Amino acid sequence: MSKLKIRIRGLKKYFGPKKVLDGIDLDVETGTGMVVIGGSGTGKSVLLKSILGLITPDEGSIEIDGIDVLKAPVRDARALRQQIGMLFQNGALFDSLQVWENVAFGLLAQKKVSRVKARDVAVEVLAQVGLGADVARLSPSELSGGMQKRVGLARAIAARPAIMFFDEPTTGLDPIMGAVIDELIVDCVKKLGSTSIAITHDMASAQRIGDMAAMLYEGQITWTGPAEELLTTTDPVVDQFTHGRAHGPIKMALRK
Amino acid sequence: MRLLDAVAWLGAFVLAMVEYVGELAVFALAGVSHLLLPPYFPRQIGRAFMEIGYFSLPVVALTALFTGMVLALQSYTGFSRFGAESAIASVVVLSVTRELGPVLAGLMVSGRAGAAMAAELGTMRVTDQIDALSTLSTDPMKYLVAPRLLAGTIALPLLVLLADILGVMGGYLVGVYKLGFSSGGYLTSTFSNLEAQDVISGLIKAAVFGFVIALMGCFNGYRSRGGAQGVGAATTSAVVSASILILALDYVLTQVLFVK
Ligand SMILES: Nc1ncnc2c1ncn2[C@@H]1O[C@H](COP(=O)(O)OP(=O)(O)OP(=O)(O)O)[C@@H](O)[C@H]1O
Ligand SMILES: [Mg+2]
Numbered sequence: 001m002s003k004l005k006i007r008i009r010g011l012k013k014y015f016g017p018k019k020v021l022d023g024i025d026l027d028v029e030t031g032t033g034m035v036v037i038g039g040s041g042t043g044k045s046v047l048l049k050s051i052l053g054l055i056t057p058d059e060g061s062i063e064i065d066g067i068d069v070l071k072a073p074v075r076d077a078r079a080l081r082q083q084i085g086m087l088f089q090n091g092a093l094f095d096s097l098q099v100w101e102n103v104a105f106g107l108l109a110q111k112k113v114s115r116v117k118a119r120d121v122a123v124e125v126l127a128q129v130g131l132g133a134d135v136a137r138l139s140p141s142e143l144s145g146g147m148q149k150r151v152g153l154a155r156a157i158a159a160r161p162a163i164m165f166f167d168e169p170t171t172g173l174d175p176i177m178g179a180v181i182d183e184l185i186v187d188c189v190k191k192l193g194s195t196s197i198a199i200t201h202d203m204a205s206a207q208r209i210g211d212m213a214a215m216l217y218e219g220q221i222t223w224t225g226p227a228e229e230l231l232t233t234t235d236p237v238v239d240q241f242t243h244g245r246a247h248g249p250i251k252m253a254l255r256k
Numbered sequence: 257m258r259l260l261d262a263v264a265w266l267g268a269f270v271l272a273m274v275e276y277v278g279e280l281a282v283f284a285l286a287g288v289s290h291l292l293l294p295p296y297f298p299r300q301i302g303r304a305f306m307e308i309g310y311f312s313l314p315v316v317a318l319t320a321l322f323t324g325m326v327l328a329l330q331s332y333t334g335f336s337r338f339g340a341e342s343a344i345a346s347v348v349v350l351s352v353t354r355e356l357g358p359v360l361a362g363l364m365v366s367g368r369a370g371a372a373m374a375a376e377l378g379t380m381r382v383t384d385q386i387d388a389l390s391t392l393s394t395d396p397m398k399y400l401v402a403p404r405l406l407a408g409t410i411a412l413p414l415l416v417l418l419a420d421i422l423g424v425m426g427g428y429l430v431g432v433y434k435l436g437f438s439s440g441g442y443l444t445s446t447f448s449n450l451e452a453q454d455v456i457s458g459l460i461k462a463a464v465f466g467f468v469i470a471l472m473g474c475f476n477g478y479r480s481r482g483g484a485q486g487v488g489a490a491t492t493s494a495v496v497s498a499s500i501l502i503l504a505l506d507y508v509l510t511q512v513l514f515v516k
Contacts, residue, residue: 054387086391092384096303096376106392111295155392 011060022219035210085161309411324426352423377477412466
């Protein structure tokens, strides 16, 4: 068994009386793609944001490279988290900047490259996500939703982070572009040896980009297994979810 | 029972107040400390200057011009009853430099730039852009807040300097073309009673107001929650709180700067 890149134990996050995360245990091995599935509003985005330090959990531990970022000194935790590139669910592009400045933002912020060089890199990465050089000078508000998503993806992977988080990378894309993006994610993870966590509602996509999969249900990870088994497992919750059955253990009323 | 309720309400109110002031102080300190430590973001600073300073020029200029004009007209009404028309030029220049320039410019800039700041940062907050900054090795306090604090503190005194000049000009126009003063006479009595201290203390006030406008704009925007409605509420509180603080601080600063 290879080394664990991310190890989460007993992670809890309550918003008031609402127990969103209620004891999450999750292991992600170095160089693998983990897919997290679960109903709308079950806390998938909250889970990613907790690992990123954007939300402070109430309890539990989050280890990155074996160090608990919730207990480590701020500086160390920040350094560990800097390995993570994140694609936000809504893109979260900076609308005061042009598309290429968005994509190159991380590179420019670290002041490792000149603006000219950063621009070239941005155009290159944009091409990888299927966007032409003419898009580089536009402002994010001039793009379609799907294009914004791809720019967000380009921004997340531009600095070639060791860990990549994708919050619904293919939602809002047409099936072909979805497949292209999946391929790109697989490429990133395999070629760069990156570790990824992707949230998705798309089972075809889950099987393409995931080595492993985890089901988030009622604040806990109720099932983990190889991504190929998502559609064949006998776990009743996963079975109902992946096949989209209206009847089963998951009750709509529970999804507040 | 009624009394207890009232006491409980008062207690909760005071606690909330203390919490708010505490959070504001921490926010201000963090913002200022980021100003002092590298890295700096010159582009962001330049942009903040444009938004707070440059784009406020027309509003502030017009406000100052009309204020000077109306001051001259109003004081003529009063002073002519005592045969003290010659004091009009001094009244205009002293009111504008010491009081009306900084306060009116502060209120106008708060309504323009403070509101815009709160709306922009608020939108960035609710659309995850502020979160996105920190995932791209950039501290949002340093990238968004510090440049605005700096720009506010420096841009407002510059605007007020312009307001001083235009306010005096407004008084001059009314004095000379409407009230029949001689051009030389009006200017002489304008400058004979003016001391450097009058202008400088006005500029000090302006620097404080500029900081307050940027601080309230950023603070309210940065903390906003809950979509478009939250951003709207943040914008309103940014303008209201900055305006009240400007008026209150104006009194405090006048006390500190003028009373000997
Ligand atoms: N900042 C917050 N304050 C209060 N409640 C929150 C906050 N963020 C998230 N929640 C709540 O946490 C729950 C989980 O939200 P989250 O965004 O993680 O869902 P999700 O699993 O990503 O859903 P989706 O698939 O629709 O994106 C929701 O019920 C939401 O109302
Ligand atoms: Mg989500």
